[in-house]
Amino acid sequence: MTMHWPLSKRTLSYNISYRCLDERDMPFLRRLYRSTRAAELARVPWSEAEKQAFSDMQFNAQHAHYRTHYLDALWLIIERSGQPVGRLYLERWPSEHRIIDIALLPETRGIGIGSAVLEDLMEEAANNGKAVGIHVEKMNPAMSLYRRLGFKTVEDKGVYDLLKWHPAS
Helix, strand or coil: CECCCCCCHHHHCCCEEEEECCHHHHHHHHHHHHHHCHHHHHCCCCCHHHHHHHHHHHHHHHHHHHHHHCCCCEEEEEEECCEEEEEEEEEECCCEEEEEEEEECHHHCCCCHHHHHHHHHHHHHHHCCCEEEEEEECCCCCHHHHHHCCCEEEEEECCEEEEEECCCC
């Protein structure tokens, strides 16, 4: 099911659309999760089967945690030209839009899609007088994107920073 979402010229220029995820997306989501952990897994001396088993275990734990703790979230697949390229998990709170998770396939990173998606989220939040928040690992390469877009650290959570963006007054 395709979602009606406040798409802008930014996301439309990349042929981006969103749809609710379903069980058929689980293999894609596992592959996407694994791609976000590729650098870490490259450093361990495990077999490919061990790396995949570990990645699957971590994905299952994360997925269960998200589904348990964010009951009102939107669970979206980001598509480009009708093909899945990422995920966006978002919960709209009274004063903030919390990005639970956002990830793109490696071949779609660094070309502007993430910026376009985030800028659309920021625009929607601003139109509703809300902030946008997200937890980001300190070593995540996307940290520079968040900083460039105006996100600031509001809390050090150890491995993660809680970042927030507030609309201009």
